[in-house]
Amino acid sequence: MITVTMRLARRVQPLGCVLALRFLVLVLWDVPAAWALDNGLATTPTMGWLHWERFMCNTDCEEEPDSCISEKLFMQMADLMDSEGWKEVGYEYLCIDDCWMAPQRDSKGRLQADPTRFPSGIHYLANYVHSKGLKLGIYADVGKKTCAGYPGSFGYYDIDAKLFADWGVDLLKFDGCYCDSVEQLANGYKHMSLALNKTGRSIVYSCEWPLYMWPFRKPNYTEIRQYCNHWRNTGDVYDSWQSVKSILNWVSFNQKTIVTVAGPGGWNDPDMLVIGNFGLSWDQQITQMALWAIMAAPLLMSNDLRHISTQAKALLQNKDVIAINQDPLGKQGYLLRKEDNIEVWERPLSNLAWAVAMVNMQEIGGPRSFTINIASLGQGVACNPACHITELLPVKTKLGFYEWTSCLKTRINPSGTVLLRLESQTT
Numbered sequence: 001m002i003t004v005t006m007r008l009a010r011r012v013q014p015l016g017c018v019l020a021l022r023f024l025v026l027v028l029w030d031v032p033a034a035w036a037l038d039n040g041l042a043t044t045p046t047m048g049w050l051h052w053e054r055f056m057c058n059t060d061c062e063e064e065p066d067s068c069i070s071e072k073l074f075m076q077m078a079d080l081m082d083s084e085g086w087k088e089v090g091y092e093y094l095c096i097d098d099c100w101m102a103p104q105r106d107s108k109g110r111l112q113a114d115p116t117r118f119p120s121g122i123h124y125l126a127n128y129v130h131s132k133g134l135k136l137g138i139y140a141d142v143g144k145k146t147c148a149g150y151p152g153s154f155g156y157y158d159i160d161a162k163l164f165a166d167w168g169v170d171l172l173k174f175d176g177c178y179c180d181s182v183e184q185l186a187n188g189y190k191h192m193s194l195a196l197n198k199t200g201r202s203i204v205y206s207c208e209w210p211l212y213m214w215p216f217r218k219p220n221y222t223e224i225r226q227y228c229n230h231w232r233n234t235g236d237v238y239d240s241w242q243s244v245k246s247i248l249n250w251v252s253f254n255q256k257t258i259v260t261v262a263g264p265g266g267w268n269d270p271d272m273l274v275i276g277n278f279g280l281s282w283d284q285q286i287t288q289m290a291l292w293a294i295m296a297a298p299l300l301m302s303n304d305l306r307h308i309s310t311q312a313k314a315l316l317q318n319k320d321v322i323a324i325n326q327d328p329l330g331k332q333g334y335l336l337r338k339e340d341n342i343e344v345w346e347r348p349l350s351n352l353a354w355a356v357a358m359v360n361m362q363e364i365g366g367p368r369s370f371t372i373n374i375a376s377l378g379q380g381v382a383c384n385p386a387c388h389i390t391e392l393l394p395v396k397t398k399l400g401f402y403e404w405t406s407c408l409k410t411r412i413n414p415s416g417t418v419l420l421r422l423e424s425q426t427t
């Protein structure tokens with residue numbers, strides 16, 4: 001939390017403030033994003049709910065009727081997304097992950113839902129979800145099997161795309177397990193993209209192409225963006241700070257490769273929000289929400305909307321933070337600098353505004369003071385000659401008017417984040 005605000009005139013800069021200017025970094029790799037997949041979708045990052053991290057491949061409906069992968073689970077989540085304010089703030093796609101299928105295709109080679117867990121079928125579920133004003137996502141795999149061993153789409157891309165469209169599906173998460181080669185992987189992802197287009201139905205296409213490509217060669221993100229609406233770069237998120245931290249580290253380490261490729265129609269996907277579960281402290285949940293907004297990440301929650309604290313719900317439904325995530329300029333943010341275990345991330349927003357996140361990565365001790373030179377933010381222009389700053393997280397606070405030469409002093413909890421919004425004052 002911000003505890004002290006300093007508004008210093010040009011003449012009375014303290015030494016620390018002047019010294020901090022040497023960290024002024026201009027980001028020179030800021031080139032426009034290439035052409036996106038032309039399906040008119042994901043003009044801002046996809047928002048919704050995805051079952052994997054919280055419910056995984058639980059198929060035992062006898063022992064665990066309330067948490068097995070079944071139509072009942074999705075209908076309950078649809079009801080809550082509609083009635084508990086989730087839809088209203090933007091969470092629209094209710095997404096099925098692996099383990100929805102029967103173990104075999106039907107006699108005509110079509111995928112089928114497990115008949116005991118989805119007795120009404122996916123078409124019925126899609127209609128139900130649509131009746132709540134929501135959209136339905138489904139899962140399949142580019143290879144011979146899904147990661148959990150259910151039938152893969154290899155050799156069936158056109159048949160599966162048509163089936164999903166006929167059912168009324170609105171998003172496809174296409175996994176990359178059980179492929180024989182990187183050529184097969186790339187061709188499969190491209191083929192499915194074209195097959196979805198041919199159905200004539202608007203279906204968000206969520207890929208894991210680069211994740212499976214990286215072990216062999218550096219993915220061509222320009223190409224991936226032409227075929228996918230978002231793409232996973234990193235392994236599955238777990239319900240732990242270690243996992244969230246390693247994703248952030250991967251993203252900042254590779255930011256020169258991945259940041260500029262993101263934009264309306266195509267986004268880097270750092271995987272699900274695990275807020276509202278068991279593994280993250282309150283400060284770590286704030287960090288995930290703030291940084292997923294800075295990264296222009298799809299916001300796909302994986303939690304149990306039937307059992308979620310009011311605090312976690314308020315964080316996930318924070319309209320100011322969602323507005324940063326969904327900012328229409330559509331530019332992904334980046335790590336500006338790391339200094340003494342404090343990371344400063346920033347993201348350009350529409351109307352010359354900026355979002356700034358300061359993360360305390362030191363996991364020992366208490367809250368740490370951090371002073372930042374206003375001139376070092378937003379490529380030197382965010383607050384030139386001045387700006388209004390609002391703290392959005394952890395607590396919404398109007399911090400007021402700051403001149404370009406002034407400093408801002410904050411206190412950040414261990415593994416926590418202070419998220420700011422800077423509105424430029426040009427006159």
Ligand SMILES: *[C@@H]1O[C@H](CO)[C@@H](O)[C@H](O)[C@H]1NC(C)=O
Nearest residue numbers: 038039196197199200201202
């Ligand atoms: C299919 O692609 C064409 C051009 O590439 C695009 O104009 C059209 O809107 C796409 N259709 C769907 C359903 O995505």
Ligand SMILES: *[C@@H]1O[C@H](CO)[C@@H](O)[C@H](O)[C@H]1NC(C)=O
Nearest residue numbers: 034219220221222223224226
């Ligand atoms: C990446 O793909 C794009 C679009 O298909 C192509 O124009 C470009 O040459 C590729 N780049 C590399 C390094 O292969």
